[in-house]
Amino acid sequence: MNVQRASLSQGVVFSASVVVFNPDHTQLRQTLASFGVACEHLRASVPNASIALFLIDNGGLGDVSDTVVRLAAQGVACRVLTGHGNVGYGRGHNLAIEQMQSDLHLILNPDIDLDADALVAGCSFLDSHPDAGLLTPWIGDDAGAQQYLCRRYPTLVDLLARGFLPAAVRNSLFATRLARYEMRDLIDGASVVWDPPIVSGCFMLFRTAVLKRLGGFDPRYFLYFEDYDLSLRSHDIARVVYVPASRVIHHGGGASRKGSAHIRMFAASACKFFNRFGWRLW
Incomplete structure (x- = not known):
């Protein structure tokens, strides 16, 4: 397969988008601060890199003028x-995807802290592997332990057990099948893994040409499973790769911990996903 590639030796036009709705402003500032530092490191590695950030306000963003000024001082x-x-x-995110003109584009959650060299590692890997069109990093939790957010194709039982069962029941009755679903046999902190079927939307580093060809996210998903959908479609035109040299921390939580409205949105999106790609119960 042929995908357009950016050459770091010639500089790279890098863009990113962050969608917020009534955000935790402390966490958002922390995310954007870590993004700014990672961009500084990218510009040090690629002195003529051009970097743009689209901050998409779905509601409740407030005044971010200080953040905009600080990012500008960091070359963003x-x-x-x-x-x-x-x-x-x-x-x-599609509002930004429709407008951006870049070589690489990062889909980023507002609850991610980037390692200072996360972008350098990710961009360098894509530069040296032209078949790769979508990269996912090593992802840790609040305590620094690894999160397993690369996934095999889910069954309905996988989703219900992982998202809604008490931990004691989940760990005693479903540990083996959930470990397989979460690719724990392959995903570690050192090994590059090619072609994980599904990767997390909290950090998706794309070649922009690939993302444009895909048309961005399917707008039929309001929240949840849009990253599953986009991951599976990405395999049609490029390779997907897990690169643990690029590292981030994810502070997010599951739908079941966010209340009944999120559970309803999760269920509605799951139905759309399975209706499109095929139902698997067990």
């Missing part, structure tokens, strides 16, 4: 997209 041109209302996670 920040553009705030606002006034469109809460259009959902995927459609929010």
